[in-house]
Amino acid sequence: MGTVNYYIFMQKHKNRLRNIVSLVLLVLLLLLQLHAFSQGKEANVWYFGQRAGIDFNSGSPPVTLLDSQMSAGGGGSSGSASIADSNGNLLFYSNGLHIWNKNHVFMQNGQDIGTLSSQGAMIVPIPGNNKLFYFFNYIWEFSVFQYHFQYSVIDMNLDNGNGGVVASQKGIRLFNNSSNHLSAVTHINGQDVWVLAHKYYSDYYYAYLVTADSLHHTPVISQVGSVFDASSGYMKISPNGKKVVSAVQQSPLAFFDLVDFDNETGIVNDQNMVHDASGNYYGVEFSPNNSKLYIKGTGKLVQYDLDAGSPQEILDSEVEIFDGGYQGALQLGPDGKIYCSMGDAYLSVIHQPNNAGMACGFEEDAIDLEGRLTTGGLPSFIQSYLNDPSFSTQNNCLGDATTFEITETNGIDSVFWKFNDFPNQPNDTSTLFSPAYTFSNAGIFFVDLTVYSGLLEKTVTQEVIIHPLPEPELGNDT
DSSP: OOHHHHHHHHHHHHHHHHOOOOHHHHHHHHHHHHTOSOOSSTTSEEEETBTEEEEOTTOSSOEEEOOOOOBOOSGGGOOEEEEEOTTSOEEEEEOSSOEEETTSSBOBTOSSOSOOOSSOOEEEEOTTOSSEEEEEEEEEETTTTEEEEEEEEEETTHHHHTOEEOGGGSSEEEEEEEEEEEEEEEOTTSSSEEEEEEETTSOEEEEEEEOSSOBOSSOEEEEOSOOOOOSOSOEEEOTTSSEEEEEEOSSTTOEEEEEEEOTTTOOEEEEEEEEEOSSOEEEEEEOTTSOEEEEEETTEEEEEETTSSSHHHHHHTOEEEEEOOOOOOEEEOTTSOEEEEOSSSEEEEESOTTSOGGGGOEEEEEEEOTTOBOTTOOEEOOGGGGOOOOEEEEOOBTTSOEEEEESOOTTOOEEEEEOOOGGGTTSOEEOOSSOEEOOSSSEEEEEEEEEEETTEEEEEEEEEEEBOOOOOOOOOOO
């Protein structure tokens, strides 16, 4: 049994000895395992930059926080990570060098855990366990002038519930000579998590699978795309786990690559690669419905339409959204908006990132950080936390009660459906999670689903086709 597996096993064993678990609780725990990957409010509290922070728990726009003790460096060393529990309560945050707990003091055994970098760190809960976390970051080895990719285990039971880094599971090397590019997304099974990194001065992607039992140390390695001849820049997997975009800055020819990702196998492929080397790119982000790509470099923010067609057609769809500003990171928020770091004491915001062109609603200096500087970076999260909600339907024939099922309900407090069936208005709504609705006629309907999580809300619209009844087949006259 591996060391991490043994540690997890011992924690579970101790918990069983301390508690007499009733049959009902066992059933609840089993149900929790089935929905082990929560998409609640884990990304609601952000810490970044020079002691900057924002909190989405009170709604959108977020509230500025002034309690951070973290300085995340500047330029290509400005990355960070933070995480809250499923109710939006801060657990801990980091700049990759140190970890601070919810009380804004150094976490037990959390000092000098790595180094500053573009993306700082990535925090991944162990599926089905809300007390144990994998913490991925980088260590700088001066003698060989290289970053190395590593992980540690954080146990929130330590230090009287404030959490601590497990001494025997601190700074475990995964591979040498890494770039600073790092992202994570849920496996297609909805429980496990893929963590994606990249080797420096190579075209190798390393995908590590996190399951309830362990971190699988043997990565899925994909040799695709361009050689990353610089360490700095951001990498993001799309919220639906289908695309990967990376900006490689400060290389002789700064560029971005957009490639495909398979969140079932962890394989990256470049069959449909989009590549551009015309800008000094740094920050990257997808819209919550996965249809738009945003790239931020020195001097401009651009949008690409991922539904435009071929790689060249995607490149040709470029729209300049903003001219000017610092290189800066981009980060999708739990409110469905994209936040833009400009290196100053404000965050700019893309209010409707699913919309094409200038209809995306870019607003410069929208969030006042009250004197705290962004320094270019924003926190990294598991991208699946930020995916737009979606739903499926059954019984789509006229006269049937069409049933609606939300794909993922974790973290959703309440819902509101608007079926937009005009002959039936105002009786074409529902607040049930899984409603059944009988449409008045056949045709195409654009159904709105609004989900509420705390004080945040998101609305998505999907096309629903109601088929007419088949014409009866009459026999020949006799």
